[in-house]
Amino acid sequence: MIQALSSNWIYYITAGLATLPEETLHHIITCKEWEALEHGEIGEHEAVQRITASLFLPSEHERKLETLFYKNAFSNFGVSPQAIDLGSQVLQGKAWLQGNARRLVNQIEGSVTFEDTFSQFLIMEVTNDLSLLRLHPHKDLETNDDVRNTMNVAKKWNYFLDKPVGTTKTFPPDVDSTSYALLAFTPNVGVDDLLDSMLANRNGDGLVQTYWDPTRPRVDICVLTNVVRVFYKYDRSAEIQESLAYISEGLTSGTYMSGTRHYCTPEVFFFFVSQLVAAHPYAPEIQSLRVPLAKALASRMGLYEFEVTQAELDLAEASQAKGEKYEAYVPEVDSLAITLRILACQSLGLRPKGIDQDISRLASLQCDDGGWPLGWVCRYGRSKLRIGSRGVTTAYAVKALGTEAMMSAQIMNVAHLELNERPHQHYGHQDRFIAGVAGQQLSVGQP
Numbered sequence: 001m002i003q004a005l006s007s008n009w010i011y012y013i014t015a016g017l018a019t020l021p022e023e024t025l026h027h028i029i030t031c032k033e034w035e036a037l038e039h040g041e042i043g044e045h046e047a048v049q050r051i052t053a054s055l056f057l058p059s060e061h062e063r064k065l066e067t068l069f070y071k072n073a074f075s076n077f078g079v080s081p082q083a084i085d086l087g088s089q090v091l092q093g094k095a096w097l098q099g100n101a102r103r104l105v106n107q108i109e110g111s112v113t114f115e116d117t118f119s120q121f122l123i124m125e126v127t128n129d130l131s132l133l134r135l136h137p138h139k140d141l142e143t144n145d146d147v148r149n150t151m152n153v154a155k156k157w158n159y160f161l162d163k164p165v166g167t168t169k170t171f172p173p174d175v176d177s178t179s180y181a182l183l184a185f186t187p188n189v190g191v192d193d194l195l196d197s198m199l200a201n202r203n204g205d206g207l208v209q210t211y212w213d214p215t216r217p218r219v220d221i222c223v224l225t226n227v228v229r230v231f232y233k234y235d236r237s238a239e240i241q242e243s244l245a246y247i248s249e250g251l252t253s254g255t256y257m258s259g260t261r262h263y264c265t266p267e268v269f270f271f272f273v274s275q276l277v278a279a280h281p282y283a284p285e286i287q288s289l290r291v292p293l294a295k296a297l298a299s300r301m302g303l304y305e306f307e308v309t310q311a312e313l314d315l316a317e318a319s320q321a322k323g324e325k326y327e328a329y330v331p332e333v334d335s336l337a338i339t340l341r342i343l344a345c346q347s348l349g350l351r352p353k354g355i356d357q358d359i360s361r362l363a364s365l366q367c368d369d370g371g372w373p374l375g376w377v378c379r380y381g382r383s384k385l386r387i388g389s390r391g392v393t394t395a396y397a398v399k400a401l402g403t404e405a406m407m408s409a410q411i412m413n414v415a416h417l418e419l420n421e422r423p424h425q426h427y428g429h430q431d432r433f434i435a436g437v438a439g440q441q442l443s444v445g446q447p
Contacts, residue, residue: 086405089363092370093398097127097391100371102134102142104391107374108166111385115161119377119389121180126399132391137162154190156197156212157181167380172213175201176262179226183233191234198227199239206242210262218381221250222263225272232280244285247273251292264376264386267340270297274344294350300341302354304361335365336375336393342400346407359404362397372397 033050036042042050097104104123105113120133130144139146156173164171175198182191201209203217208227210218224243231240250256256269263269273293280286338358345355366372375393376386 086363086401089366090398090402090405092366093372093394096369096371096394097132097398100391101132104132104389106377106387106389109386109388112165114165116159117157117161118159118177118180119392121177121184122377122392123395124184125180127395135161151181151185152188154182154187154194156194166385172211172216174211175208175227176210176223179230182230183226195231195234195236207246208243218261220261220263221247221256222260222269222272225269225276229272229276229279232276232283232286237283248289251289251296254296261381262378264379265337266300267337270344271340274347278347290348294348297341297344297350298352301352302357334375335362335372336377336396338362339375339393339396339400343396346400346403359401363401
């Protein structure tokens, strides 16, 4: 029926399907072009052109009509309505990412925007799309080859792409940004030396500290999780067991529930740990995290409002006693937090109560331009001002909803095919759709 997904699919899908006049719809579904489309005699684009020409439809109706054909066609392939709707949203999200490629900035809560490295590595990990990244602050025409060459050599990364914003005038490189660079990419040069440098930056308890700066002896359980992920990825897991034990203890005790020094919500911790567990199914010390993580996730699904915790009140009081300006933070479950807990469940193969509610809520949060609203990625350690990113939220939402579309798609069985005498190659079209919305084939840019 559909020979290929045309290059204009994203454009057509973003137009949405609005209500056409009743007489127009009647003409469409009874005309010979529609019948020819359903019998696979012509493609969807040719059918649209013929019908719009015969009806003298304006261009906006042509786009809506093509979306109508898209939904009808994939319904005939046995794809569930939910998968079709989510697939449309995924394509819109990918279109937004492509339209903002190399311009995916962060925003400080109630303040200015700036560019960083960390969020770009987050985006790269879930999209595998080099065309979205900008890693040279003073190079406007950065190419995919430029990014590849930059990332081929392991190095310490600073959170800020250019000058620090919202903090001290000088800012040291950190192990979180550096770790995520090593997770999103696999450099050919310098990895072991860089990991040695991380080990040399441990405190007296054997925990890797966040900054390569002796004047900032910080430890964050979310940051440590990414460090552990890196050491396991590069086959040096034996050297990072103290940090792994700290993560295990924290997961069990729930000390992360009001967020951590640098992260706003526990969902960030859930996601990072879930990626560690999913990546190492045969490491018993890692798999021991699966059950407590599943329990923690189950307690959060479908929840959106929280009260300030006693821990936050105590921190606020202590900070004020030191003369520091600090207000107790109420963890906000925004679009990114919802996305992260969905992704964590998907990574672990879990389907807890409340996940369908979360998926529906995430889908409902999509903006008119195809992206998702600002989600809080992290926060400043001292001021607690949050740092948000539409790019990260949209990339992760696309991944989560794409995976859900793939899981909910109803694959036609062989008996149904034989009964209807449909050609076997229809599987290919359906698989192309499913893979595309799940982010496995229809990427917005090839690396």
